[in-house]
Amino acid sequence: MTECLTKTNKKVLTKGNYAIANAAVIAGCECYFGYPITPQSEIGEFMSGKMQELKRAYVSAESELAAINMVIGACSTGAKAMTSSSSCAVSLMQEALSYAASDQLPVVLVSVMRGGPGLGNIYPSQGDYNQATIGGGNGDYKLIVLAPATVQECVDLTYKAFYLAHKYKNPTVLLADGLLGQMMEPVEFTDYPYPEVDNSSWALTGAKGRPARVIRSYAPSADDQCEFLENLHAKYKLIEENETDWEEFNTEDADIILVSFGSPARNTKSAMKHCRKLGLKVGFLRPITLYPFPSKRIAELAQTAKKFISVEINMGQMIRDIKLAVNGKVPVELINKPVGNPPSVEEIVERIIKESEE
């Protein structure tokens, strides 16, 4: 599998997991640290060979705890570094993500969601929407969260994850799911399309000809911590203004607007088209960034739409962000599958017809 990749500008049929790994290599990822877990193990498998071939850093870490902290160590020197994992093991990384957010380090984490809570199972899931967007670590922090819906987007958003992580010095999560990780589609590996970010003003390089730099989160003084948090959240505001990304179809005249991210967004879009053929005024909005969430746009659409429906593979997590954005103006319903493959187009259409009759 690995032999045909890293070549760019030619379509190849590739699994989501390999697409992510290969995109990371093209993005200039210098260090990969990881621990195996289904359904994302192909990423580590690919990296183990490719990184050694390219004389870049690779460690089979003793745990996810170690892996994410190795990423922090590498990022503290300004390096492009990443790890990848899934659900219950991403839980193990929450402490480090809180540190990385506080340290303002460009950590890249690929999270390929599986069933939960606990060990759960290896089927696709979106049960970690909250884990990624709200976070399981302590303190007031935010991770940038990007959600691909196709294998090509696994490539494009991996590039973007490295760029945004370094641009904003903020841990960034590529939030995929087991279906996307295992799915094959034709993809094109273009050159890394973003400028390289200059890390020289803060990276640890050895205190030569300048005062020593300390990357720390320990803040013994409450005043210092207040100032720090104000600045950190000013950065988040900037991210919200500049980086919120989504796509939408047929929303202008829509009575019902479907909202879905990741793999169920595919079926949701098809369902929207099907409904249009039936004469129903249905629109579709797909958040590409989950943090920052396209709340402003959803609030605007709530002026004209009569109802929103969130389509998710979980018990309803993104629906809260939609409700917050809609702010009580119109009802927000849920079409969900607790775990597994996304609700089928027919299931979604059936529910929309029911909802439109109410």
Added chain:
Amino acid sequence: MTTLTQTFKIPESIKKGSKFSFCPGCDHGVAVRLVAEVLDELGLRENTIAVASIGCSVTLYDFLEVDTIEAPHGRALAEATGVKRARPNKTVFTYQGDGDFASIGMAESLHCALRGENVTAICINNTTYGMTGGQLGPTTLLGQVTTTSPTGRNVEYYGYPIKIAEHVALCDGTAYSARVSLDTVPNIRKAKAAIKKAFEIQNKGLGFSFVEILSTCPTNWKKTPQQAHQRVREEMMPVFVPGVYKDITEKNN
């Protein structure tokens, strides 16, 4: 005519104007100073990245004029691995307590040694969790009273203390493992020599180097500095025997 020579000066690697905030009589100050002297003598300061840990050792970066990242509790050697793998030409060391190294961070520590990461770890063993007020830790001696072993450490409830340097020496990736103490001037000299050796081994790219430093915690032990050093000699050394447990540069080792 007499010539005046300066016999005492603050190492370059110590931040100018910084004052140790450790408790009076605590050996941390001596240990930090020894690390600073070694960095000076080997000319490493400007090329070094330190990894601080959680506990009393966290304040390392307030005193050293060295680029430093602070790791979450127990993860110092994972972060050191990341730093070193990303920047193999830098000198990388951790400064940790026994709780950080050998309790919460045992997996990271031993796996770092097993991989033979070319980094140096300095571990302060004071038989207690100092910063949180003197609780039982992985090196608390049998019979030792702490705030969480009010009648003394017994095997039934707490099991046994760990001999860190010996365990580290057993790892194939370890190039150097030694235990030293700071209770007397000769022992402080030996401790410095061990720290220097550890950094030299790293610079030669020979593998993981480790120095366990027996230290005092007068505040939590409720002893004067002199009594505390006496305890190091009389109670700690019989269990945690100072010495070099592994040195791949010595032929007879």
Added chain:
Amino acid sequence: MEKNFIIAGFGGQGVLLAGEVLANAFMLDNKNVTWYPSYGAEMRGGTVNCEIVMNDSEDVSSVNKNETDFVIALNQASFDRFLPKIKKGGWMIANSTLVEKLQQRNDIHYFFAPMTKMADELGNAKMTNILSLGILAHISKLTGIETLEKALDVVIPAHRKNLLPMNIKALKIGYEYDLSPANV
């Protein structure tokens, strides 16, 4: 136009690989294509299967279809499991070496061929999967034998290229198999 395919059999029959070859062929034909292994209850019971969605109108295909246009069933369990999923007028292409020739539904097309036996006669029963693709290509007319040959070349890794001629032979034997019993 959108068509979807399920290829199913037991572990070791190479159904995922056959799916990958088919998906590559569609890609080489400049179609949009999505391949994914099945999850959920379908995964239990010792069968392995994958679904391929091909379309030339949508930029992104939907997945987890309720119905399918074509099923290749390489063993009995797969035949039983996926028979109800076939669309009216769709196709069940079954390996009659391992599947009973029963036709419980009369609203679909059946095609039975002793694929394992034919592959065995060719010299390797492991070619059953690729042979079945030849039959599928002939019946569906959705991709050509030349494209499938190219797809095989893409999928078979460099250190296994010695297997390519044998696989191409299996593909051809499948493609040239007499379709008259099915009244195509």
